[in-house]
Amino acid sequence: NSNSKITDNNIKGLAVDKDNNLWIGTVYAGIVLYDGTDFQVYDNKAMGLQISNQINALVIDNNNILWGISGDSDLISFDGKTWSKVKHIYSAISMFNQNDYLFISQKYGYSIYNKNTNINRYYYSEDFNLSSFWANGSVMNHDGDIYIGTLGNGLIKMKKGSY
Known part of the structure; x- marks a missing residue:
């Protein structure tokens, strides 16, 4: 916390999108977007999803869609407008696209x-x-x-x- 305004020092996943935004998966705060200036927190309430706020892994695909795995093994996606709970992936740890x-x-x-x-x-x-x-x-x-x-x-x- 001393180096940034992230509300959770426990980082589990990182991804960078085509606009050079940094997406940060945390243990307790959900996903944090850092655009180089500001931090935006997307916890499960902000996403409108019934998932854990723990995010174990993040990737950005070729279409600039953010994919994440929650602490309760839900595969989620964000297309820039809508958060979606896609599928349950049992005991998911990490991923690549x-x-x-x-x-x-x-x-x-x-x-x-x-x-x-x-x-x-x-x-x-x-x-x-x-x-x-x-x-x-x-x-x-x-x-x-x-x-x-x-x-x-x-x-x-x-x-x-x-x-």
């Missing part, structure tokens, strides 16, 4: 959400021949392969075309 998809790391699996069809494809421990599966984060390389960092199972690679 690539074209029409959100790639979501979860406590007990991994999912790929198609933003156009609203279909979520889940991957569980048995899909990788593991006894347990906790995805902490993921990234896509230039070839389209996905690397998933896990808790206890190291690194998993999903080759392009297998997902």
Whole structure:
């Protein structure tokens, strides 16, 4: 708080939109928008959504839509005008955007959400021949392969075309 006017020092997610605005996901205050001058707080009441004020992850997609994961695992979006609760994603931790998809790391699996069809494809421990599966984060390389960092199972690679 000493460095800014953010009402919550606990930051869990950051994203920058096409207008260079900084979106900040917090533990207690919801989402804070910083336009370089002012801070605007969007808690669950300001959003008009029944979600937790804890925001675990944020991304901006190619259409400048903000996507977030709440503390109670709800996938939310903001198109610049309207906040929406899109889908419940169990135990979601982090995500990244690539074209029409959100790639979501979860406590007990991994999912790929198609933003156009609203279909979520889940991957569980048995899909990788593991006894347990906790995805902490993921990234896509230039070839389209996905690397998933896990808790206890190291690194998993999903080759392009297998997902």
